[in-house]
Amino acid sequence: MASPLRSNPWRAYQCLARQRLRAPQSSRSITSTSLRSANNATSNPLRSAERAKRAQEVAKAKRSVVVSMTGIIACAATMYGLVTYDVFGMEALKEKDALNKEGQSPDTSKNNGAIKMDGPTGFPSDGGPPVIPVHGQDLADQIATGNSSVPYFPSTIRLPAIEETDKKQAGDELSASDGEEYQLLGLGIRSVSFLSIQVYVVGLYVAKKDITELQQRLVRTAIHPPSNDPAAISGAGADAATSLVPPERQQLKELLLDPENGDAAWSAIIKDDGIRTAFRIVPTRNTDFMHLRDGWVRGITARAQQKKPAPGTTEPGEFQDKEFGTSMNDFKAVFGGGQRKNVPKGQTLVLMRNAQGALDALFQPDATKPIQWMGRVSDERVSRLVWLNYLAGKTVSSESARKNIVDGLMTVVERPVGTVTQRIV
DSSP states (O other), rough: HHHHHHHOOOHHHHHHHHHHHHHHHHHHHHHHHHHHHHHHHSOOOHHHHHHHHHHHHHHHHHHHHHHHHHHHHHHHHHHHHHHHHHHHHHHHHHHHHHHHHOOOOGGGGGGOOOOOSSSSOOOGGGGGOOOOOOOOOOTHHHHHHHOSSSEEESSSSEOOOOOOOOOOOOOOOOOOSEEEEEEEEEEEEETTTTTTEEEEEEEEEEEEGHHHHHHHHHHHHHHHOOSSOOOGGGHHHHHOOOSHHHHHHHHHHHHHOTTHHHHHHHHHHHHHSOOOOEEEESSSEEEEEHHHHHHHHHHHHHHHHHTOTTTTTTOOOTTOSSSHHHHHHHHHHHSSSSSOOOTTTTTEEEEOOTOOOOOEEEEEETSOOEEEEEEEEEEEEHHHHHHHHHHHHSSSOOOOHHHHHHHHHHHHTTSOOOOSSSTOO
């Protein structure tokens, strides 16, 4: 090959030129190949972070699955245990219901041979609790009120016995140690304005010794509701009845809550002598006697106006005589003329209605301090109208109190007359 190149110098030059042109391409190819291999040799940090994040998510999902499965297994085991071991005694209740439906008596071996007679729960024949739960005296047992400022009311209170012949002055201290014990029938909260601002908690109490008389009047009112027909007011059935069956109790409940006829029904129960009752009032915010008195006076005046005689009638109405006007002035004076005018939150005011219907106002600044006598209104009509402000009509001072009081009375009339006081007196 050397000889042709020597013989043709131009061809030799062309060969050398071709070799020179091939050399750079070869170097560029080598350089790019080496860079690509270097990049592949080094790992991408972004791709590494994504792989780590994905691995964490997978691990978290696995842990969630494990925790969920553990909770499901634990719940299943708990339910199985409750059903298997009958923790709540459902099987015993089912067995008892089945026996009652079949007319059989429960197994006496399970109650030490004691045979329980038919009757409502708490009937005194089996030594059970009384109709009205009594668990202590004064502040020993508390009933929730639903208000945080006055959270509880005592189920029983002892109030002083005030005789007609007692000569007392406003502010005199009274002792309740020799007084009568009263049982709570029901309570509620007095609210005002469209904002339902709670003013005080009020509860109705009845003297325990008078519960039998209260039962009799409730039964008579249920069997013979008040009517304009004189022949429908009394009868042998009313005198012979000793308790009410469920339909009669429901009818009595509706009557006492009736906006039109409830006034006459309640009047028939509380008007006559023989039943001592008391309203216990505890303010939930600071107030004064004048404010409380004005509320009662407005209610009394409205009810007295409703009892006005019809136009053209010559006979005066029950509340239109001068004596009633004088009694209203006495009522205003009881709450408007003393040295104490303010009633701070939590202090106690008691309105007592004695066996003859006279109204006594009592005030107790603190549970550890003695009760103070504020005054008396002897006219029975005044106390009756104050009581009806809480118990009867289209609007009452506390709807919750009225409903709870009526529910308490339904508990009384479901027992035969006289059996309630066997265990609470």
